[in-house]
Amino acid sequence: MLKKFRPYLFMLLFSCTTIAQSSYYFENKEIKPGTKEHFLIPVSTENNATLIPITVFNGIKNGKTLGITAGVHGYELSPIMAAQKLITSIDPAKLSGVVILVQIANLESFLGRSPYVSPVDGKNLGRTFPGSKDGTNTEKIADYITQNIIAKADYFLDMHSGDAPEDLIQYGAYYSNAAMPEISKTGREMAIALGFDRVVVFNTDGKKYMHKNELSLYCTAEAFKRGIPSIDIECGRLGIMEESAVKKNEQSVIRLLEHLNFLSLKSQKNKTKEPLIISDRIYTESKFDGIFYPEKKAGEYVKKGMKLGCVTNYFGEVLQTVYAEDDGLLMLIISTPAINKGESLTVIGKI
Structure with missing residues (x-):
């Protein structure tokens, strides 16, 4: 009788050994299968100190590792608050693999209500990767995320939204490079799976930051350079x-x-229709410090030559009239008055 059931016993044992998850260790702490743990990671310099709140979910079954960052820009509130919800909506008892979720990467920016940059050192975390372990507060945060989240991930997601002055459409995005076709393809599929109506392609062919000895600058660019399928959310x-x-x-x-x-x-619910793919974007910068008066909203379709707004001096005199440089979708437009020379006023996505 035992012989009769041997093949089935072998199959059962083989199945169990392939799906059973083991404990995961983060910061030398054991995270048992089917559980999650919260961490407050200290980051300090001679002049200041901060924390990085991180939640690690270890699934009940064996699988890959997904790294997620929210709050790289601390005034981008929607993804930060979504990360708070994910603490409970990701159930490790139903999960395969490991999810490492950085709840708020730039805590000082969040607490200081500071758009773009940290109030501690004036640096933009979203332009600081891979960072430096001997650098400023922001550079040390970038280094920690690079070494302890990105380096451990099989897939990577960075969550963003329009910062304080930015009227911005919602979209998913993925990194692509002709020399990395399979990784790019996986990223494309991941971005489409997010369920947005629009997907932006970050084409890295010929980009300086892709060179081995150059700074990656962007969080997801660092992951992509390491051969990890990498995507962004802007919502x-x-x-x-x-x-x-x-x-x-x-x-x-x-x-x-x-x-x-x-x-x-x-x-x-998870069935997705094919999104609108945006491969090229046109940026228009301000030529002056001053006051910007937008005349359009993000999400509108514009025609080449259409007036989008104007920049004035502090006495109402027009210094620059902004026109659409091509037909397309207005992805971003600055919608608060203050503007600095060199800042992007509009971004048009070519369809």
């Missing part, structure tokens, strides 16, 4: 916390987890 606008954007961010991460088989596919 939210003007540095405000809109519940609809928070929910969309949260749902997009869950969809990604289902797509990558970290979670089982729940229902028909």
Whole structure:
């Protein structure tokens, strides 16, 4: 009788050994299968100190590792608050693999309500990767994320939204390079799985930051350079916390987890229609310090030569009239008055 069931016993034992998850260790702390742990990582220099809040989910089954960052820009509130929701909406008892979620990468920017840069050292974390272990506060944060999250990931996601002055459309994005076709293809599939109506291609062919000895600058660019399929979310606008954007961010991460088989596919909800792909973007910069008066909103389709706004001096005299440089979708437009020379006023996506 035992002989009769031997093949089935072997199959059962083989199945168990292939799906059983082991403990995961982060910061020398054991995270048992089917559980999660919270960490407050100290980062300090001679002049200041901060923390990085991180949640690590260890699934009940063996699998890959997904790294996620939120709050690289601390005034981009929708993804930060979505990360708070993901603490409970990602159930490690139903998870395969490991998810490392950086809740707020730039805590000083968040607490200081500081758009773009940290109030501690004036640096933009989103332009600082891979960072430096001997650098400033922001450079040390970038180094920690590079060495302890990106370097451990099989897939990577960076969550953003429109910062304080930015009226911005919602989209997913992925990094692409002709020399990395399979990694680029996986990134494209991940970006589409997020469920946004638009997907932007970050084409890195010929980009200086892709060279081995150059700084990556961007968080996801650092991951992509390391051969990791890398995507971004942009969901939210003007540095405000809109519940609809928070929910969309949260749902997009869950969809990604289902797509990558970290979670089982729940229902028909995860079926996605083919999004609009945006491969080229046109940036228009301000030529002056002054006051910007926008005449359009993000999400509008514009025609070449259409007036988008103007920059004046502090006495109302027009210094620069901004026109659409081509037909396309207005992805971003600055919607608060202050403007500095060299800042992007508009971004048009070519369809």
